[in-house]
Amino acid sequence: MENRYCVIMGGGIGSRFWPFSRATRPKQFLDFFGTGRSLLQMSYDRFVKVIPKDHIFIVTNESYADLVKEQLPELSDKQILLEPQRRNTAPCVAWAAYHIQALNPKANIVVAPSDHVILKEEEFGRCLLKGLQFVEKYPALLTLGIKPNRPETGYGYIQVGEDAEEEIKTVKTFTEKPSLEFAKVFVESGEFFWNSGIFIWNVQSIIKAFQRHLPDISNRFEAGIDKFGTEEEMSFINENFAACPNISIDFGIMEKASNVFVLCSDFGWSDLGTWSALYDHSPKNSDGNVTQNSKALTYECKNNVVAVQGDKLVVMEGLNDYIVAEADNVLLICPKSDEQRIKQFVTDTKMKYGDEFI
Known part of the structure; x- marks a missing residue:
């Protein structure tokens, strides 16, 4: 030892x-x-x-x-x-x-x-x-x-x-x-x-x-x-x-x-490097949706991950395989298949708006 x-x-x-x-x-x-x-x-x-x-x-x-x-x-x-x-x-x-x-x-x-x-x-x-x-x-x-x-x-x-x-x-x-x-x-x-x-x-x-x-x-x-x-x-x-x-x-x-x-x-x-990895390790409902410590109503939606801070209610219709994430002053809506672009989103945000949203 x-x-x-x-x-x-x-x-x-x-x-x-x-x-x-x-x-x-x-x-x-x-x-x-x-x-x-x-x-x-x-x-x-x-x-x-x-x-x-x-x-x-x-x-x-x-x-x-x-x-x-x-x-x-x-x-x-x-x-x-x-x-x-x-x-x-x-x-x-x-x-x-x-x-x-x-x-x-x-x-x-x-x-x-x-x-x-x-x-x-x-x-x-x-x-x-x-x-x-x-x-x-x-x-x-x-x-x-x-x-x-x-x-x-x-x-x-x-x-x-x-x-x-x-x-x-x-x-x-x-x-x-x-x-x-x-x-x-x-x-x-x-x-x-x-x-x-x-x-x-x-x-x-x-x-x-x-x-x-x-x-x-x-x-x-x-x-x-x-x-x-x-x-x-x-x-x-x-x-x-x-x-x-x-x-x-x-x-x-x-x-x-x-x-x-x-x-x-x-x-x-x-x-646990990506939203998809979090999705894989989280419990899902019958439509394959993950609501990560969030309140959500989904209609004709499958295989999404919803992570919204606070008491805000999320209502979604017709989305499949998406990330819907909100924290503080940023809302992200992105196909899971494009999540590798999130780093680029962060870079673009910093260039256009500075550190406020980073």
């Missing part, structure tokens, strides 16, 4: 969930399912079952410090790493690795986003323990792969190779968000798993990977190696973090390294 650590990445804006997810309160801080717990809190609840509470770290943007403290008051300030700028997941993971190395050079670390849905939590815990045991024995970069149940174009795919251990295989290739045609081929082949974006590794293994594949990041952090774990760490980060390249851990390391393995798993995983 003393060598188990967890890093929850919670600094994204979640623009694909606009208008619910806003710059001041993005989706990881929202309670989408009416459980009384946000996505961030649900992530913490899962990890604290297998990892000591004081070994769990949240990496987030400095503007969300108060939100994290409000939602996870059991964490100390030292467990909240505040990024001064947004620089994608590779710099985020690197900072967490160097920080944890200063605390425990033998640490085995789980790295996970804060916005996932996991239905089979006991199985998830079993996979975490198996993965932690694997990276303790081998200098491996391990990702959790999810057995696909449909040809999904919104996820990345991992092609698996030879067996390394029971349930663990080598990785042949990574493919980012394929076309529907390729996704169908991948699923039918049985050789591909969804890339969950949940990683497990020993702290020394990931730091060596940064040194080899992303020296622009590792060299910068190595220059301040004596400051990690001290009172000087935050001033060093404030001076250096912005100079890190804006690159993902997947592209920067996982797709390049030769010591990458996948734990083939099936624990009811979903990346």
Whole structure:
């Protein structure tokens, strides 16, 4: 237990969930399912079952410090790493690795986003323990792969190779968000798993990977190696973090390294990244409509998701496969099939109207 650590990445804006997810309160801080717990809190609840509470770290943007403290008051300030700028997941993971190395050079670390849905939590815990045991024995970069149940174009795919251990295989290739045609081929082949974006590794293994594949990041952090774990760490980060390249851990390391393995798993995983993902995981009426904590009357409507804040009544007629979402000062009406354009809607809104609606 003393060598188990967890890093929850919670600094994204979640623009694909606009208008619910806003710059001041993005989706990881929202309670989408009416459980009384946000996505961030649900992530913490899962990890604290297998990892000591004081070994769990949240990496987030400095503007969300108060939100994290409000939602996870059991964490100390030292467990909240505040990024001064947004620089994608590779710099985020690197900072967490160097920080944890200063605390425990033998640490085995789980790295996970804060916005996932996991239905089979006991199985998830079993996979975490198996993965932690694997990276303790081998200098491996391990990702959790999810057995696909449909040809999904919104996820990345991992092609698996030879067996390394029971349930663990080598990785042949990574493919980012394929076309529907390729996704169908991948699923039918049985050789591909969804890339969950949940990683497990020993702290020394990931730091060596940064040194080899992303020296622009590792060299910068190595220059301040004596400051990690001290009172000087935050001033060093404030001076250096912005100079890190804006690159993902997947592209920067996982797709390049030769010591990458996948734990083939099936624990009811979903990346709650889009309105369609929320629709898939929500109860539906006889017409396939989802009314997310909203009051709605629907006529000749099928397979819609309606999410409207407050006591406003929504009356709809003749809509099929639509998103109808209202939060604060924004109403969004969009076909589910076009939800990938929501990021563009946010960009256009910011250009035309500034930050008022973002």
